[in-house]
Amino acid sequence: MDRVALSGLRARGHHGVFPKEREEGQTFLVDLVLGLDTRPAAADDDLTKTVHYGIVAEEVVAVVEGEPLNLIETLAERIAQVCLKHDVVQEVEVRVHKPDAPITVPFDDVTVTIIRSRA
Numbered sequence: 001m002d003r004v005a006l007s008g009l010r011a012r013g014h015h016g017v018f019p020k021e022r023e024e025g026q027t028f029l030v031d032l033v034l035g036l037d038t039r040p041a042a043a044d045d046d047l048t049k050t051v052h053y054g055i056v057a058e059e060v061v062a063v064v065e066g067e068p069l070n071l072i073e074t075l076a077e078r079i080a081q082v083c084l085k086h087d088v089v090q091e092v093e094v095r096v097h098k099p100d101a102p103i104t105v106p107f108d109d110v111t112v113t114i115i116r117s118r119a
Contacts, residue, residue, distance in 0.1 A: 001035040001036065001037065001090060001091065002035070002036055002037060002038040002039075003033050003034065003035055004033075004034045004036065004038070004050075004051055004053055005031070005032065005033045005034070006030075006031065006032045006034075006053055006056065006057055006060075007031045007032075008029055008030075008031065009029065009030040009031070009032070009057055009060055009061060009064075010027060010028075010029050011027070011028055011030075011060075011061040011064035011065050012025050012026065012027055012028075012064075012065065013025060013026070013028050013064045013065055013066075013068070013075070014068040015028070015064075015068055015069045015070070015071075015072060015075055015098075016068075016070065016101075016102070017070045017071075018102055020102070021102065022068055026098070026100040027099065027100060028064050028072075028075070028096060028097065028098060029096075029097035029099065030060055030064065030079060030094065030095065030096055030097070031093075031094075031095040031097070032056070032060065032079075032083060032092060032093065032094055032095075033092065033093040034051055034053075034056070034083060034086075034089050034091075034092055035089065035090050035091030035092065035093075035117070036050065036051055036088045036089050036090055036091075037088070037090075038050055049088070050088060051086050051088050051089055052086075056082075056083060056086065059082045059083075060079050060082060060083070063075070063078050063079050063082055064079075072096045072098050072110075072112045073112050073114075075096050075112075076094045076095075076096045076112050076113070076114045077114065077116075079094045079096070080092050080094045080114060080116040081116075084116060084117075084118060090117060090118050090119075091115065091116070091117040091118070092115070092116055092117075093113065093114070093115045094113065094114050094115075094116070095111050095112070095113040096111060096112050096113075097109050097110070097111050098110045098111070
């Protein structure tokens with residue numbers, strides 16, 4: 001299976017279990033690795049035979065900016081489902097970064113990574 005990756009998609013969302021997170025929001029970053037067969041698109045040099053990563057990026061940002069959720073695990077799952085709606089995408093790895101998580105000790109990042117497939 002071939003891979004198409006998008007790294008560092010950035011959007012502001014209002015996800016979290018604390019009122020301040022819901023009210024003020026924060027920046028989330030998303031990395032995607034889409035698994036698909038790119039051979040048909042490459043053979044014909046045809047965008048319609050692959051995944052349009054620009055559209056995927058817009059859809060993912062819309063999920064992050066959309067309905068507030070308690071958990072980034074749920075956010076990752078919703079993003080995965082959006083990606084799998086594209087017929088050519090057979091598998092997706094989603095990593096959601098929450099670099100401004102409300103943690104009381106110094107840290108660089110909090111991430112949740114999931115892998116989902118059609119089968």
